[in-house]
Amino acid sequence: MKSFCDLTEREILAVAIASEEEDGRIYQSFAEDLSERYPSSAKVFEEMAEQEGAHRHALLSLYQKRFGPNLPPIRREDVKGFLRRRPIWLTRNLSLETIRKEAEVMEYESALFYQRAAARATDVGVRKLLGDLAAAEQGHETLAMRLGAQILTPGAKKEEDIAYRRFFILQYVQPGLAGLMDGSVSTLAPLFAAAFATHNNWETFLVGLAASIGAGISMGFAEALSDDGSLTGRGSPILRGGVCGLMTTLGGLGHTLPYLVPDSIPDSFAIATTIAGAVVFVELWAIAFIRARYMDTPFLQAVFQIVLGGAIVLAAGILIGGA
Structure with a gap:
């Protein structure tokens, strides 16, 4: 890799041309990805892609006048100090806020590159163009705000808010809720079976810990591999899998941690089991509330599905452990 200070004027222009071309493609990719979820914001990035194309054309015209038609094979990845852009295929299904931060x-x-490049340029025409491009890049945020004010009408903004809520539910709430339900319910039977079979808090804790982590890993992989998000718009599979796996583990650990009550304490098993039962009660009602709040499930129906189902699993675990 070359240091910026070692670049020739020709190489600086070549890097700038390659950068404008790549940034234009990235902005266009943002626009395509947002077109269904956030059509008004997609127009902003289409305009920004057109601006990058105009910058590239101006740079190419100046380069051809100064150095001819042949560009040296150098990109910003070959220059020390540049941040690496995300590959375009990794920009799919990002949240709108993440995309905006990426653009910033x-x-x-x-802008910083053009400022430094203009300071090093010796040709008056090159210096002027690079300085103008630095100002243009600094004004892109203002451009986005102006375009947003023009394009994001109150009606469009309301539509995007609805779309954002839908995207939030698909990417975070749905996999998180699935994980919380699985972790809270599926670990009840093995945990309470171990508890009533051994009457030993530490051994019960180990069983619950293993069940929670195992279920978390399993659910995380299952969610990540079930859908890449390209057709359903459910977002990054890695993110969804991480959310699902984490919530699954937390759901199981909630009623496992009470069994850390030391066995040396009098009535330690009764104390731990009472606390664990209270945690289970809170977990199940919390899941029912989340389903009713975000998944448009009637509250009483959510209570019947979750609380009753959890109670049956809990009773099964206790009966098996006490047999």
């Missing part, structure tokens, strides 16, 4: 970083870095 791109604009800031490009």
